[in-house]
Amino acid sequence: MTLVPSAHPTGAVDPPGVEEWWPRAGCRGMDPNLFFADDDESITAAKAVCRTCPVSDECLEYAMRGRIDHGVWGGMTDAERRRLRRSRARASRQNG
Numbered sequence: 001m002t003l004v005p006s007a008h009p010t011g012a013v014d015p016p017g018v019e020e021w022w023p024r025a026g027c028r029g030m031d032p033n034l035f036f037a038d039d040d041e042s043i044t045a046a047k048a049v050c051r052t053c054p055v056s057d058e059c060l061e062y063a064m065r066g067r068i069d070h071g072v073w074g075g076m077t078d079a080e081r082r083r084l085r086r087s088r089a090r091a092s093r094q095n096g
């Protein structure tokens with residue numbers, strides 16, 4: 001599997017090594033800038049798209065595995081994914 005952190009499922013062209021869920025992305029064909037903006041209004045709008053996306057779980061795990069540190073993926077911002085990563089790491093340590 002190839003992770004392509006610089007690409008996003010909004011893209012009309014699939015990057016090499018794309019996973020099978022990628023073409024079913026709810027954001028397919030949308031302006032990628034919406035998913036990489038810093039303002040609250042854009043982030044809220046991007047998350048609204050993600051909430052109805054049929055592949056949001058796959059998208060989030062793709063971004064988590066690839067440690068993608070920018071943009072909204074799977075309905076979470078980069079800061080939210082970092083918190084989730086820390087939370088998972090804590091839980092993993094506690095569970096041995």
Ligand code: SF4
Nearest residue numbers: 025027050053059074
């Ligand atoms: S979860 Fe959001 S960013 Fe990911 S594919 Fe779906 S709409 Fe796009």
